[in-house]
Amino acid sequence: MGFLWALVFFSLLNLSSSFQPNSTDSQKYIIRVSNDLKPSMFSEVEQWYRSTLRSISSSLEFQRFEETDFVHVYKTVFHGFAAELTPRQVELIKTRQEVLAVYPNRILQLHTTHSPQFLGLINDNFIPTPSGLSEESDYGSNVIIGVLDTGVWPEKESYNDKGLDSIPSHWKGECVEGQNFTKSHCNKKLIGARFFPGSFYRKGYKSARDSDGHGTHTSSTAAGREVLNASSFGFASGIATGIARKARIAVYKICSTFACPTVDIIAAYDKAVEDGVDIISFSLGGPAHPYHLDPIAIAQFGAMANNVLVSASAGNSGPSSASVENIPPWITTVGAGTMDRRFPSDLILADGTILTGVSLYSGQALSQKTFFPLWYAKNMSANSIPSYFGTACMPGSLDPRLVTGKIVICESEGYAPPTLTGEVVKNASGVGMVLVNVGRTGESLVADAHILPTAAITVSSGKKLFSYLASSKDPHATIVSRGTKLNIKPAPVVTGFSSRGPHLYSVSIIKPDLIAPGVEILAAWPDGLSPTDTPSDKRNTGFNIISGTSMSCPHISGVAAMLKGAHPDWSPSRIKSAMMTTSYIVDNAGNHILDEATYNVSTPWDYGSGHVDPEKALDPGLVYDLTVSDYVDYLCASGYSEKNIATITRKMVSCKKGLKTWDINYPSIAVGFNQTDVLKYEATVTRTATHVSKDASTYTVKIDNPPDVLITVEPSKLEFSQKEQKLSYVVKISAKKFNYPTSVFGRMTWENGKQSVGMPIAVTQS
Ligand SMILES: *[C@@H]1O[C@H](CO)[C@@H](O)[C@H](O)[C@H]1NC(C)=O
Numbered sequence: 001m002g003f004l005w006a007l008v009f010f011s012l013l014n015l016s017s018s019f020q021p022n023s024t025d026s027q028k029y030i031i032r033v034s035n036d037l038k039p040s041m042f043s044e045v046e047q048w049y050r051s052t053l054r055s056i057s058s059s060l061e062f063q064r065f066e067e068t069d070f071v072h073v074y075k076t077v078f079h080g081f082a083a084e085l086t087p088r089q090v091e092l093i094k095t096r097q098e099v100l101a102v103y104p105n106r107i108l109q110l111h112t113t114h115s116p117q118f119l120g121l122i123n124d125n126f127i128p129t130p131s132g133l134s135e136e137s138d139y140g141s142n143v144i145i146g147v148l149d150t151g152v153w154p155e156k157e158s159y160n161d162k163g164l165d166s167i168p169s170h171w172k173g174e175c176v177e178g179q180n181f182t183k184s185h186c187n188k189k190l191i192g193a194r195f196f197p198g199s200f201y202r203k204g205y206k207s208a209r210d211s212d213g214h215g216t217h218t219s220s221t222a223a224g225r226e227v228l229n230a231s232s233f234g235f236a237s238g239i240a241t242g243i244a245r246k247a248r249i250a251v252y253k254i255c256s257t258f259a260c261p262t263v264d265i266i267a268a269y270d271k272a273v274e275d276g277v278d279i280i281s282f283s284l285g286g287p288a289h290p291y292h293l294d295p296i297a298i299a300q301f302g303a304m305a306n307n308v309l310v311s312a313s314a315g316n317s318g319p320s321s322a323s324v325e326n327i328p329p330w331i332t333t334v335g336a337g338t339m340d341r342r343f344p345s346d347l348i349l350a351d352g353t354i355l356t357g358v359s360l361y362s363g364q365a366l367s368q369k370t371f372f373p374l375w376y377a378k379n380m381s382a383n384s385i386p387s388y389f390g391t392a393c394m395p396g397s398l399d400p401r402l403v404t405g406k407i408v409i410c411e412s413e414g415y416a417p418p419t420l421t422g423e424v425v426k427n428a429s430g431v432g433m434v435l436v437n438v439g440r441t442g443e444s445l446v447a448d449a450h451i452l453p454t455a456a457i458t459v460s461s462g463k464k465l466f467s468y469l470a471s472s473k474d475p476h477a478t479i480v481s482r483g484t485k486l487n488i489k490p491a492p493v494v495t496g497f498s499s500r501g502p503h504l505y506s507v508s509i510i511k512p513d514l515i516a517p518g519v520e521i522l523a524a525w526p527d528g529l530s531p532t533d534t535p536s537d538k539r540n541t542g543f544n545i546i547s548g549t550s551m552s553c554p555h556i557s558g559v560a561a562m563l564k565g566a567h568p569d570w571s572p573s574r575i576k577s578a579m580m581t582t583s584y585i586v587d588n589a590g591n592h593i594l595d596e597a598t599y600n601v602s603t604p605w606d607y608g609s610g611h612v613d614p615e616k617a618l619d620p621g622l623v624y625d626l627t628v629s630d631y632v633d634y635l636c637a638s639g640y641s642e643k644n645i646a647t648i649t650r651k652m653v654s655c656k657k658g659l660k661t662w663d664i665n666y667p668s669i670a671v672g673f674n675q676t677d678v679l680k681y682e683a684t685v686t687r688t689a690t691h692v693s694k695d696a697s698t699y700t701v702k703i704d705n706p707p708d709v710l711i712t713v714e715p716s717k718l719e720f721s722q723k724e725q726k727l728s729y730v731v732k733i734s735a736k737k738f739n740y741p742t743s744v745f746g747r748m749t750w751e752n753g754k755q756s757v758g759m760p761i762a763v764t765q766s
């Protein structure tokens with residue numbers, strides 16, 4: 001199923017509104033309430049909320065509330081409720097003193113087995129690194145990951161609980177029964193299951209059972225048990241395992257295939273935190289908003305304040321600049337990179353040229369000795385660039401009289417997902433398909449489980465193909481799948497679709513925070529769902545290989561779970577800091593990580609601090625702590641009014657004067673210089689590092705200056721004598737001149753001979 005495609009497609013065409021389940025639904029609102037103002041005559045907030053609703057309703061309207069009740073009451077990460085309101089009621093409720101904000105319901109969208117090896121957690125013989133993260137954390141056995149997604153297929157082997165210890169005592173949740181889902185579907189692995197109304201609106205099970213596949217894939221990536229002999233039709237075969245193999249999974253089903261309503265998302269955050277999860281895995285998103293206007297950012301703040309780490313996907317709208325979603329500094333935002341495993345498929349032209357693409361086609365192969373006629377629906381000259389939205393091979397557009405027995409050239413990202421495009425070709429009796437990347441994600445490629453021989457090729461290979469077509473009177477070719485190839489270099493590269501920084505609303509926060517594997521990830525898949533979701537595909541697969549930042553996010557959820565297991569007292573900010581400052585920016589060919597969209601060197605706007613290195617994160621040396629009051633200072637410095645801050649934090653605050661946004665103790669540094677403010681191309685930034693290793697240690701700083709920028713650090717040596725000691729330092733950033741276009745990047749690394757604590761530094765002209 002083309003999750004990646006679906007997300008790209010809907011965000012580009014902005015069709016999301018047509019997926020709102022129905023017009024009544026769009027009149028649901030989320031009401032943020034200041035519970036401190038609850039009069040003592042009400043013992044429960046529900047009674048008070050009900051009286052508020054009565055005060056703004058006619059008797060007829062109120063009768064409806066009595067019948068339908070609230071959509072949700074939020075008590076843990078978000079105080080308030082959701083209800084269906086008329087425009088008149090909305091105006092009235094906004095005037096109530098206790099109402100901090102009113103948000104209309106919005107609809108968000110859903111954005112292996114090699115990844116544990118690629119992450120260095122196990123070797124190729126499946127042996128965990130001795131005394132490494134897996135063992136020190138007992139694979140996250142005492143940690144609970146809440147997965148907010150499309151539910152779960154509980155019978156999958158990935159959720160077996162053989163040999164697991166009893167359920168962690170801090171678990172207070174439930175296994176809620178529903179359609180085809182009983183309490184017996186939960187066990188010591190899958191410890192909880194809840195579902196919310198938006199997740200079965202028009203189709204799907206009225207339970208936590210997954211009718212889509214996304215949630216089964218993400219939860220088994222984060223914490224699936226090891227399954228022997230897994231593969232997707234022979235591709236990527238081996239032992240399948242999630243990252244934190246013993247961590248417990250609690251699923252919160254909030255999405256159907258296309259729609260995840262915010263009213264339900266907030267309810268799921270609220271429940272998950274109340275239930276006692278330690279980590280929330282959130283592989284979905286929508287356009288970024290200022291924090292106080294985004295109830296999800298507020299719920300995520302509540303999760304952080306309750307010591308729960310939120311790992312969220314960055315989005316699949318790359319490589320466009322400033323496309324990153326899930327931007328609050330209090331969550332961990334994950335972009336996607338490739339691994340050193342790919343699924344090559346060669347297009348061999350009759351003149352001998354080989355254009356290597358990718359595919360996961362597994363059926364009867366084309367003859368390698370016969371060349372088949374090539375057919376292209378449009379007349380393409382060597383120089384013409386494919387259109388932004390390919391129209392070749394639209395459903396209904398191919399005439400079998402013209403294409404029977406031919407290899408048909410189609411364009412990616414047309415009006416149909418790539419696998420459905422394959423079905424159009426197959427139905428018209430084409431023998432194979434070339435899927436030419438139209439270039440939205442540049443030179444990036446993603447393999448799909450096609451139903452006929454396919455090579456998905458890059459823009460530049462497409463140009464070579466079109467020049468062959470133009471020069472040959474009778475163009476022919478064949479397609480040869482090369483199966484699963486390992487040790488591909490360079491890897492990782494930042495994949496083209498991974499959403500990019502800079503942060504749309506804050507010059508001093510780098511997002512995404514880091515990258516993790518998100519391309520061609522193998523994980524569990526529901527029974528009875530084909531891997532392609534095309535009408536004619538009746539294949540059943542225990543595992544499916546799909547791509548997206550939805551897939552990179554649960555890798556970080558799993559790593560975070562193991563870090564929490566190894567360091568139970570670490571806060572979300574500490575765990576995140578450990579993952580960020582130990583991440584790497586050099587690929588397996590020894591070069592700076594590249595951007596697959598262009599094959600240029602990538603930057604912190606693409607990968608944040610770098611690619612996660614779980615074993616290094618186990619003992620990071622230094623961490624940067626952040627507390628609720630640090631975030632309040634950051635919000636004050638960012639110019640949020642005290643009322644808007646209270647909307648986020650629930651408490652009235654009084655902002656200190658003279659705060660700077662880049663003084664937030666974030667594990668990366670970003671400053672902005674104002675072009676009109678020519679005298680002040682200089683910023684001082686303070687950071688406070690906490691020593692978390694056992695022994696005394698002395699760190700010295702190493703600086704890579706950005707072009708035309710000078711960075712000095714004072715002091716340049718930090719001497720720690722004991723664990724938990726904190727030391728501060730000041731980073732002075734001065735730009736010599738200001739003629740660069742937007743942003744330049746440098747890096748600061750503290751080294752003690754054994755550990756290396758790195759941070760990107762971004763300098764932006766704003
Ligand atoms: C919308 O849903 C409500 C129930 O929630 C139903 O009564 C109504 O008929 C639906 N409207 C449309 C247009 O589907």
Ligand SMILES: *[C@@H]1O[C@H](CO)[C@@H](O)[C@H](O)[C@H]1NC(C)=O
Nearest residue numbers: 179180181205209526527528
């Ligand atoms: C769900 O339950 C129905 C009725 O009990 C049954 O017919 C169907 O096979 C079940 N489906 C699954 C996937 O278990």
Ligand SMILES: *[C@@H]1O[C@H](CO)[C@@H](O)[C@H](O)[C@H]1NC(C)=O
Nearest residue numbers: 228229230231233234237238
């Ligand atoms: C692994 O799976 C393949 C194909 O599904 C099968 O032929 C083989 O017997 C299996 N091997 C084991 C050890 O189960």
Ligand SMILES: *[C@@H]1O[C@H](CO)[C@@H](O)[C@H](O)[C@H]1NC(C)=O
Nearest residue numbers: 375376377378379380381402
């Ligand atoms: C492509 O253009 C040539 C010359 O203009 C024409 O003869 C041919 O029929 C066209 N092919 C298609 C598929 O439109």
Ligand SMILES: *[C@@H]1O[C@H](CO)[C@@H](O)[C@H](O)[C@H]1NC(C)=O
Nearest residue numbers: 395396420423424427535536
């Ligand atoms: C292909 O043919 C099958 C069987 O007739 C049909 O169900 C399916 O909708 C067709 N697919 C497309 C994309 O036209």
Ligand SMILES: *[C@@H]1O[C@H](CO)[C@@H](O)[C@H](O)[C@H]1NC(C)=O
Nearest residue numbers: 442443595597598599600601
């Ligand atoms: C990035 O790659 C493109 C396409 O290859 C090239 O035109 C551009 O100059 C490169 N940019 C940088 C900064 O190297």
Ligand SMILES: *[C@@H]1O[C@H](CO)[C@@H](O)[C@H](O)[C@H]1NC(C)=O
Nearest residue numbers: 672673674675676677765766
């Ligand atoms: C830059 O500074 C000027 C004057 O202080 C101010 O008016 C302007 O809004 C600032 N621009 C930005 C982008 O911060």
